[in-house]
Amino acid sequence: MGNQRRKGVNEGKRGRAVAVVLAGFFLSARKVPSSLPFILASASPRRTELLRDAGLPHRVVVAAVTEHEDPSTDPAKMVLHNARLKAAAVSRLHPEALILGADTTVALGDQALNKPADLAGSRAMLRRLSGREHVVHTGVCLLCPSLGIDESHDVTAWVRFRPLTDEDITRYQSLVDTLDKAGAYGIQEGREIIIDDYQRPISTIMGLPVEFVKARLASLGVLERIVA
Numbered sequence: 001m002g003n004q005r006r007k008g009v010n011e012g013k014r015g016r017a018v019a020v021v022l023a024g025f026f027l028s029a030r031k032v033p034s035s036l037p038f039i040l041a042s043a044s045p046r047r048t049e050l051l052r053d054a055g056l057p058h059r060v061v062v063a064a065v066t067e068h069e070d071p072s073t074d075p076a077k078m079v080l081h082n083a084r085l086k087a088a089a090v091s092r093l094h095p096e097a098l099i100l101g102a103d104t105t106v107a108l109g110d111q112a113l114n115k116p117a118d119l120a121g122s123r124a125m126l127r128r129l130s131g132r133e134h135v136v137h138t139g140v141c142l143l144c145p146s147l148g149i150d151e152s153h154d155v156t157a158w159v160r161f162r163p164l165t166d167e168d169i170t171r172y173q174s175l176v177d178t179l180d181k182a183g184a185y186g187i188q189e190g191r192e193i194i195i196d197d198y199q200r201p202i203s204t205i206m207g208l209p210v211e212f213v214k215a216r217l218a219s220l221g222v223l224e225r226i227v228a
Contacts, residue, residue, distance in 0.1 A: 037097035075107035079139030106183030
């Protein structure tokens with residue numbers, strides 16, 4: 001009889017132990033975050049390079065959209081519109097993923113200086129920027145319908161140009177593809193020729209404020225979940 005009681009007590013203890021282990025397993029399983037595909041809706045090699053250097057896994061899906069580039073449009077509204085346009089187009093194809101859309105322009109006063117059409121336009125833009133301070137606007141849009149993420153931000157940074165001679169502009173154009181860049185310049189190339197000073201971090205001026213993006217991902221609770 002005593003042996004039977006001891007056997008019953010031991011089996012009860014084992015049962016409770018198994019229940020505790022199983023409960024712990026399921027609790028820990030709930031805490032393990034599921035992966036979240038992270039997609040950059042941009043063909044820009046600079047943006048994907050910035051994300052990669054920041055340790056943010058992602059893949060690229062180019063948005064098949066026509067961007068709004070009317071120079072008379074408010075620069076902030078322009079980049080916000082284009083960033084959302086790109087993100088929304090890719091989100092419709094990949095609703096399960098977190099989509100990052102971005103767009104950048106240079107603003108001198110309230111006028112946007114988009115990519116120049118030719119070298120003469122490039123030279124004219126660089127002359128206008130010579131010796132002056134301007135603002136770089138980068139629109140950032142994060143979309144993930146399944147998680148209820150839908151936000152847009154205009155991230156800005158100021159840049160001050162050196163006074164440029166015609167020789168400076170010719171030299172810069174010989175080193176940099178100015179037709180591929182808003183404002184006819186890229187701060188990551190030949191900046192010693194044209195730039196006097198600029199607001200940090202440099203990533204905003206390069207086309208994607210990765211420090212800001214990373215902070216938003218952390219705030220949204222998805223930083224540790226994103227995968228390519």
